[in-house]
Amino acid sequence: MVAGDGAGPQATVLAEDAGWPLFAEPSSGAFARPGATKVSLNAIPAYRLLLDTPVAQHISRVITFGRPTLSRPVTALLNRPDVEVIHVARPGEAGPPRVHQRLEGRVDASETCVHPDWLRIWQHAGAAAEQILDSAGSDSAGVKPSHAQQLSPLRVAELAVQACRAEDAMVVAASNAVRDLDLVAHRLPPGVPVWANRGLAGIDGTIGTAIGVAVGMRRRTRVLAGDLAFLHDVGSLSVPQMERAAVPAVQIIVLNDDGGGIFELLEPAGQVPGFGRDTFERFFGTPHGNGIGALCAGFAVPHVVVRDEDGLRAQLARPPAGVSVVEVGLDRRFRRRQAARLQGAVRTRLRAQA
Ligand SMILES: Cc1ncc(C[n+]2csc(CCOP(=O)(O)OP(=O)(O)O)c2C)c(N)n1
Known part of the structure; x- marks a missing residue:
């Protein structure tokens, strides 16, 4: 599930009930169920970095909520010819440009089925990406800025x-x-x-x-x-x-x-x-x-x-x-190299695990 801007906790509830991995944008308001004190375990950390790794190739259907416009990897996922996009819309909300099905109102997870390992695979991948993000601070992945910055x-x-x-x-x-x-x-x-x-x-x-x-x-x-x-x-x-x-x-x-x-x-x-x-x-x-x-x-x-x-x-x-x-x-000249190294480190780690 991709929860874009303004998706709200309805997305979290559905992802948790259905057992789906949840890619929540920062302004989605979909990191936790209403009243929850902890972030949902379905919310996959640093999901954006995982979309260029082998695990993403197995995605065949994406459910979207809100307005997912933030990153190129998500846009590319929603445009993949082998991916079906289902948008859960609020009245009057169009959703992403390429939508195969548009649902309105309450969506029931009881009739959905997904491989029981699917969520665990994504949680695992998210944990690996998080480790790399953390090590970016201590330079073990080579993504720390130089002394100039x-x-x-x-x-x-x-x-x-x-x-x-x-x-x-x-x-x-x-x-x-x-x-x-x-x-x-x-x-x-x-x-x-x-x-x-x-x-x-x-x-x-x-x-x-x-x-x-x-x-x-x-x-x-x-x-x-x-x-x-x-x-x-x-x-x-x-x-x-x-x-x-x-x-x-x-x-x-x-x-x-x-x-x-x-x-x-x-x-x-x-x-x-x-x-x-x-x-x-x-x-x-x-x-x-x-x-x-x-x-x-x-x-x-x-x-x-x-x-x-x-x-x-x-x-x-x-x-x-x-x-x-x-x-x-x-120093913005570091941006490109930092982004490439971070993405490269995540890709290498997940390829090794695949
Ligand atoms: C009102 C408006 N004008 C121009 C743009 C085009 N634009 C997109 S990103 C960007 C650069 C923003 O620079 P900055 O705020 O310093 O953030 P950085 O890119 O360095 O993260 C510009 C000019 C825009 N998005 N909105």
Whole structure:
């Protein structure tokens, strides 16, 4: 089962009752049954990394809930000619572009049948991927950033997740922030609402959304955002003075890699004949050199730069009241290699186990 944005716990209940592996996107709200204190065992950790391994070749049918638009591997799975897609829709909801059957209302798991080992195989694969993710921090899989970059973006997401308590909320910007969170979101305490403006996957409006979530839900809120997403909505730092007391802590973690890091993962950042790095930088990377700290100062928003894990942990442990910014400097040139190494390590491990 693929639970996309807004799927809700109905997806979890069905996956558990039917014994299906559950691929839950960070903003699916489908990590646990209603009232559960633990994440569902059906939710497969780092599922995205498993879709390029032998275990995924055995998938013949996918049940979708919500709006799964987040990652290329999931989109590719839903477009595979040998895969049947059944969408469980809310009224008026279209579902993914290629759907073989559309169901509405309550779906009963009692008449479904699946090989009893199917879930266990995926849980096993998910556990292997998690081990590799964990070892990414200690470099045994060779995916730790070089000394020039003390923190990897994945580690930042992981530490932000670790810092969340059950009564917090999380908001993630489009682009890499939500995709990094996708690999570690199952470690959030169940019940932490995760908001991601999916829409047309726009990077706009992230800060305003976070302030709205914090005020509306009365929850301390963590935000993960790239520098361009931050800059796009920087005006939302201007909270009217007489409203400030009503804003719970909104801690914005800006992953500043001076431009669009996600484009490092796309084809133009690879070896394209006649397409040099300068051209890539001008049209895709779009470095800006803007000072995040100076902008924050203009809005009287507290701002700190952290350079290592201890520094980030310390900031995450005590967010100040109101809106604040923690800036983490990253080098986006590492993105491509890190992603390839992580995927490669998972593929190699699972091939060896197959
Ligand atoms: C409103 C809007 N404008 C442009 C885009 C195209 N776009 C997609 S990702 C991206 C780069 C985002 O950069 P950043 O927020 O720094 O995150 P990173 O890619 O570094 O993770 C852009 C410009 C978009 N999605 N939405």
